[in-house]
Amino acid sequence: MKVVAIDIGSTWTKGAAFSVAGDEVELLARATHPTTVANLADGFFEVLQTVVPDDAIGRIRRGELRLHYSSSAKGGLAVAALGLVPEVTLEIGKLAAQSAGAKLTQVFAYRLTRADLARLEEMPPDILLFAGGTDGGNTRYVLANAEAIAASALDCEIIYAGNRDVADEVAALLAGKRLTLAANLLPAFNEPDPEPAREAIRAVFLRAIVRGKGLDRIVEATGVEPLPTPYAMLDYVEAIRTQVPGWEAFMLLDVGGATTDVYSACDSTAEPGVVVRGLPEPPVRRTVEGDLGLRVSAAVTAQAEPATLDAALTRAGLSAEVFAEAAQRRAASPEILADSEAERWVDIALAGLCVAQACERHTGRHQPVHTPEGEVRVQTGRNLKTVGKVIGSGGWLGRQADFDPRPWLAGRVLDARGRQVLLPRRFDYYRDEDNLFPLLANLARACPRAAARAGVARLKQ
Amino acid sequence: MSQPTAVLGVIGSDCHAVGNKIIEFALSQAGIHVVNLGVMVSQDEFIDAAIETGAQAILVSSIYGHGEIDCNGLRGRCMERGLDHIVLYVGGNLVIGKREFGEVEHLFKEMGYDRVFPPTVDLSNVAQCLKQDIAAAA
Ligand code: B12
Numbered sequence: 030m031k032v033v034a035i036d037i038g039s040t041w042t043k044g045a046a047f048s049v050a051g052d053e054v055e056l057l058a059r060a061t062h063p064t065t066v067a068n069l070a071d072g073f074f075e076v077l078q079t080v081v082p083d084d085a086i087g088r089i090r091r092g093e094l095r096l097h098y099s100s101s102a103k104g105g106l107a108v109a110a111l112g113l114v115p116e117v118t119l120e121i122g123k124l125a126a127q128s129a130g131a132k133l134t135q136v137f138a139y140r141l142t143r144a145d146l147a148r149l150e151e152m153p154p155d156i157l158l159f160a161g162g163t164d165g166g167n168t169r170y171v172l173a174n175a176e177a178i179a180a181s182a183l184d185c186e187i188i189y190a191g192n193r194d195v196a197d198e199v200a201a202l203l204a205g206k207r208l209t210l211a212a213n214l215l216p217a218f219n220e221p222d223p224e225p226a227r228e229a230i231r232a233v234f235l236r237a238i239v240r241g242k243g244l245d246r247i248v249e250a251t252g253v254e255p256l257p258t259p260y261a262m263l264d265y266v267e268a269i270r271t272q273v274p275g276w277e278a279f280m281l282l283d284v285g286g287a288t289t290d291v292y293s294a295c296d297s298t299a300e301p302g303v304v305v306r307g308l309p310e311p312p313v314r315r316t317v318e319g320d321l322g323l324r325v326s327a328a329v330t331a332q333a334e335p336a337t338l339d340a341a342l343t344r345a346g347l348s349a350e351v352f353a354e355a356a357q358r359r360a361a362s363p364e365i366l367a368d369s370e371a372e373r374w375v376d377i378a379l380a381g382l383c384v385a386q387a388c389e390r391h392t393g394r395h396q397p398v399h400t401p402e403g404e405v406r407v408q409t410g411r412n413l414k415t416v417g418k419v420i421g422s423g424g425w426l427g428r429q430a431d432f433d434p435r436p437w438l439a440g441r442v443l444d445a446r447g448r449q450v451l452l453p454r455r456f457d458y459y460r461d462e463d464n465l466f467p468l469l470a471n472l473a474r475a476c477p478r479a480a481a482r483a484g485v486a487r488l489k490q
Numbered sequence: 491m492s493q494p495t496a497v498l499g500v501i502g503s504d505c506h507a508v509g510n511k512i513i514e515f516a517l518s519q520a521g522i523h524v525v526n527l528g529v530m531v532s533q534d535e536f537i538d539a540a541i542e543t544g545a546q547a548i549l550v551s552s553i554y555g556h557g558e559i560d561c562n563g564l565r566g567r568c569m570e571r572g573l574d575h576i577v578l579y580v581g582g583n584l585v586i587g588k589r590e591f592g593e594v595e596h597l598f599k600e601m602g603y604d605r606v607f608p609p610t611v612d613l614s615n616v617a618q619c620l621k622q623d624i625a626a627a628a
Contacts, residue, residue: 114538165492165523166544218525218543304505304530398530400503401554407530 565602
């Protein structure tokens with residue numbers, strides 16, 4: 030089987046042609062082209078033409094060649110999440126959005142205020158994911174929020190994934206808006222079900238968002254629809270977890286210019302003597318931090334809390350002034366390349382801060398609770414302590430042979446509230462040196478097992 | 491009226507898990523939709539669950555003797571978070587040592603609980619009271 034995989038990133042459009050026989054994957058050709066922001070299709074067709082010079086589109090149309098492609102161009106997919114209780118439906122809404130490949134731009138709980146709506150109207154997300162209430166549960170807040178949205182000037186796609194008892198009323202109230210109904214992401218209290226909302230986000234991405242960005246030309250020419258890149262990556266992480274022996278638990282990090290993505294696959298059984306609280310964790314999870322990155326977000330990244338920042342400066346041998354200035358310069362001109370030893374250390378310190386903070390936010394906590402019987406640990410979130418493998422992916426981490434995340438994570442034992450952070454303690458670090466993972470994630474749509482094994486086999490240690 | 495919903499859990503750092511399962515079973519049998527949060531449940535977790543599920547009642551268990559500390563303040567917290575008319579029950583081994591039940595009942599009613607139960611209570615009576623109290627509060 031021959032497969033072409035293309036990923037349209039914010040700066041580069043990358044592509045590869047693969048030949049797959051059983052579990053064997055052969056890389057036939059690769060190409061890269063600057064992403065053509067004005068019309069994403071231009072760069073895409075350049076790359077397609079380079080990796081399959083001879084009648085690629087005809088062969089795709091005739092089914093002789095399979096195509097899978099993804100896009101994170103133009104800032105990716107912006108989702109605002111609206112839930113009822115922050116720790117409950119809002120939390121599941123965030124999970125659904127992030128696993129669908131979106132960047133969370135705003136989050137709201139309980140009742141939308143006038144100010145909340147003004148913020149939404151001012152900076153409309155691509156999609157508002159609107160949830161609240163279990164089936165048969167709360168209707169008061171959901172209906173009040175639907176009324177408030179209906180009365181607002183908010184113009185974006187809206188997905189309703191709340192209490193189904195009032196789905197009809199919500200649909201009637203929002204009849205003037207672009208509304209999609211999805212199954213409740215919390216049908217019963219202890220049974221979150223983010224998958225239908227994730228699927229609805231993907232469908233809306235295809236139907237509505239793809240159009241504005243030139244991707245519709247590709248769909249027309251090839252008959253194939255794109256996925257958001259992180260959506261494909263999450264499924265690829267799941268494919269590795271289930272298809273590659275020894276990789277049942279691992280993390281994958283991607284530090285970009287504007288955002289830092291953390292994916293983890295792990296087993297959620299609790300240690301003895303630990304009581305797990307909060308919503309059940311899915312086996313794979315993605316979180317994305319919009320304030321942590323090496324370029325656009327560099328200035329914000331460099332404003333870490335003092336203890337973290339001091340440790341980073343000491344490790345990188347930089348003064349606070351030099352670092353702050355260099356970070357600001359990166360935010361102002363994202364195209365800057367680190368061309369001296371000092372500038373390279375700035376990037377390393379920024380990457381260290383991104384990795385440390387993004388991983389800490391991604392990971393669960395143990396809180397010691399004193400009971401009459403002695404100490405009991407209460408766990409919230411994911412326990413990654415025994416995860417023994419971490420992958421650095423994305424352009425920067427993949428290439429940096431001399432960046433090691435271990436010392437950056439080693440210091441993160443207790444959080445600001447004194448709870449134990451359940452980060453990996455001893456792990457092997459691997460790099461996706463050729464930045465093949467976004468392409469293999471596309472290949473995995475056609476053959477998950479072969480793509481998962483090929484990706485792991487190509488990692489550098 | 492549709493099936494009444496009640497949130498159930500064992501409050502504080504209390505790990506006694508057996509009675510909790512029995513209460514869930516007995517009340518479900520009696521036609522109450524029980525959202526069981528299990529053991530070691532904080533006051534806010536009870537309230538979070540009650541808001542999302544639209545529950546009309548919260549049933550708090552305390553077995554290990556620290557009920558007086560753990561259960562205090564729940565009524566105020568419910569009001570604070572918008573559960574103005576929710577029915578609150580509490581039961582179990584509510585205080586350490588031997589104390590007159592009437593005294594214990596008074597103590598917990600002062601805290602804002604609508605009904606207070608000793609460990610020996612008949613759960614089918616509890617289900618009856620609960621349905622009546624929910625209907626009256628609506
Ligand atoms: C088994 C047990 C344990 C096990 C629990 C295992 C588990 N995961 O469940 C272990 C060994 C872990 C344990 C630990 C402790 N235990 Co213990 N334990 C017991 C024991 C023997 C049985 C509890 C039980 O399951 N009973 C059966 C169930 C069905 O009854 P129940 O829990 O009382 O629940 C019923 C009623 O109370 C009522 N009810 C309860 N809540 C509510 C709420 C409402 C709204 C209503 C209507 C009714 C209701 O309905 C329930 C169903 O019928 C009791 C003694 C006893 N015979 O009760 C001591 C007992 C409860 N434990 C006690 C103590 C002190 C402890 C410890 C603090 C210390 C210790 N050394 O034992 C620790 C605390 C640990 C912690 N953090 O919670 C004391 C509590 C004293 C008090 N409250 O005044 C007891 C009474 C023993 C005693 N006489 O000293 N314990």
